[in-house]
Amino acid sequence: MVLHDSLEGAGVSTEHARAAREGFAKQVGRLTQLDAETSIAISRGADLARAALCVSAEDDSLVSHSSVALPVEAFISRLDDLSTGFLADGYLPPAGAPPEVFLDHLDRYLYVHKGFRRKNGSSDGRAIYLHSVLTCRLGSALMLSLIYSEILKMLRLYGLLEFNVEIFYPHDLNSLPRGYDKHKSKMGDEPHIMTSKSLLVEILKTLKNTFWPFQSNQSGRLFLNAVSANQHGPGNVGDNQAAPHGNISAIEMAAAKAAQHRLMRGVWTNVRFGDMRRALAACERLILLNHDPRELRDYAALLYHCGYYEDCLQYLASYQTAVVGQHLNNPLEIM
Numbered sequence: 001m002v003l004h005d006s007l008e009g010a011g012v013s014t015e016h017a018r019a020a021r022e023g024f025a026k027q028v029g030r031l032t033q034l035d036a037e038t039s040i041a042i043s044r045g046a047d048l049a050r051a052a053l054c055v056s057a058e059d060d061s062l063v064s065h066s067s068v069a070l071p072v073e074a075f076i077s078r079l080d081d082l083s084t085g086f087l088a089d090g091y092l093p094p095a096g097a098p099p100e101v102f103l104d105h106l107d108r109y110l111y112v113h114k115g116f117r118r119k120n121g122s123s124d125g126r127a128i129y130l131h132s133v134l135t136c137r138l139g140s141a142l143m144l145s146l147i148y149s150e151i152l153k154m155l156r157l158y159g160l161l162e163f164n165v166e167i168f169y170p171h172d173l174n175s176l177p178r179g180y181d182k183h184k185s186k187m188g189d190e191p192h193i194m195t196s197k198s199l200l201v202e203i204l205k206t207l208k209n210t211f212w213p214f215q216s217n218q219s220g221r222l223f224l225n226a227v228s229a230n231q232h233g234p235g236n237v238g239d240n241q242a243a244p245h246g247n248i249s250a251i252e253m254a255a256a257k258a259a260q261h262r263l264m265r266g267v268w269t270n271v272r273f274g275d276m277r278r279a280l281a282a283c284e285r286l287i288l289l290n291h292d293p294r295e296l297r298d299y300a301a302l303l304y305h306c307g308y309y310e311d312c313l314q315y316l317a318s319y320q321t322a323v324v325g326q327h328l329n330n331p332l333e334i335m
Contacts, residue, residue: 007277014061031196039167099181165179276305296319
């Protein structure tokens with residue numbers, strides 16, 4: 001992994017970023033194959049909330065340059081307070097209440113009493129950082145699902161959850177994650193069940209997509225956008241400049257040029273220009289999850305633009321080895 005060493009080589013302290021990455025890796029290491037495929041409503045193995053807060057802490061360190069680390073433990077305590085508030089604020093239904101009544105009380109507590117709302121889109125990424133969602137009470141469906149699962153976990157520890165619960169993860173743009181009695185599951189519910197590993201993967205993929213430095217072609221793949229930026233943008237050596245040509249606009253060329261310097265400068269302007277540091281961090285954590293060999297390929301594309309050609313070649317070779325024997329049917333993947 002290149003990010004932390006390259007920043008330290010440029011004189012940027014990575015003490016807090018490294019500690020946060022180690023915390024994330026520790027939780028990933030607790031994900032056995034069985035735990036990884038277990039629903040977040042059960043939440044076994046890794047502490048998903050702590051893993052998400054380690055992601056927040058690392059990215060906060062990368063962009064804020066603060067000498068103080070993000071207080072992960074304080075936000076863990078805030079999550080605990082949110083769970084105990086279900087009892088303290090009088091939302092616990094009477095003993096023996098049907099599962100539907102129990103979960104309706106929980107929904108009203110979280111989404112009405114506490115005022116958590118869903119935010120669509122990820123224009124600035126804040127809706128996908130758990131600490132920000134706990135503070136602003138506005139977050140993505142992923143973060144709201146995670147918070148919902150943490151409340152269920154605490155209620156189960158207290159011995160107050162006397163039935164099996166599943167969390168319905170919505171794929172539309174407006175619905176909220178809600179719990180339901182697992183015994184009433186239907187065949188069509190499986191695509192709406194988020195597992196421990198899939199939750200972490202989706203969080204990191206959202207961050208990667210949000211901060212990818214090459215966003216000019218929204219219909220293509222991130223990797224192809226990066227390759228296109230190299231082919232049509234300015235050169236990677238020195239101050240070489242290239243004039244606009246073909247169908248490449250001046251702003252696309254400016255994005256390609258700016259991205260070459262993002263790693264050391266640590267500047268984030270807007271989503272169109274991306275954030276090289278946070279994109280690299282997301283890629284490296286996805287590789288730690290060992291989810292998809294294409295993450296090796298995408299990470300290599302960013303390393304190329306940062307000038308780490310030997311590392312780029314190593315990861316491209318690892319990707320080629322990983323996909324030997326696979327048959328690609330998607331035209332974009334073949335490209």
